[in-house]
Amino acid sequence: MADEGEGEKADKKVVHVYPLVKHSDMKEEMRHEVIELSVAVCEKYSSNYEMAAKTIKDTMDKKFGIYWHVVVGEGFGFEVSYETENILYLFFGGNLAIVLWKCS
Numbered sequence: 001m002a003d004e005g006e007g008e009k010a011d012k013k014v015v016h017v018y019p020l021v022k023h024s025d026m027k028e029e030m031r032h033e034v035i036e037l038s039v040a041v042c043e044k045y046s047s048n049y050e051m052a053a054k055t056i057k058d059t060m061d062k063k064f065g066i067y068w069h070v071v072v073g074e075g076f077g078f079e080v081s082y083e084t085e086n087i088l089y090l091f092f093g094g095n096l097a098i099v100l101w102k103c104s
Contacts, residue, residue, distance in 0.1 A: 023089040
């Protein structure tokens with residue numbers, strides 16, 4: 001019986017219901033604001049990643065100046081050049097990744 005309990009734990013997939021920041025060099029205030037925005041938009045457009053990315057980008061352009069880029073999706077890699085203190089890479093809802101960066 002002990003083996004069954006251990007097997008059940010090993011088969012469970014860990015799904016994060018909170019935003020998990022993998023990398024960021026944003027200032028604390030800006031990072032919290034951007035995380036809240038990203039989570040709210042991705043919850044609203046949970047089945048349309050393109051619309052989520054466009055909404056986040058438009059909001060960031062208005063609030064923090066132009067030249068923001070946003071990628072929302074699953075299973076991608078990236079390498080970007082960006083302005084210092086203007087990148088955020090996070091996971092939300094398990095396998096949904098969001099990358100925001102600013103370059104001019």
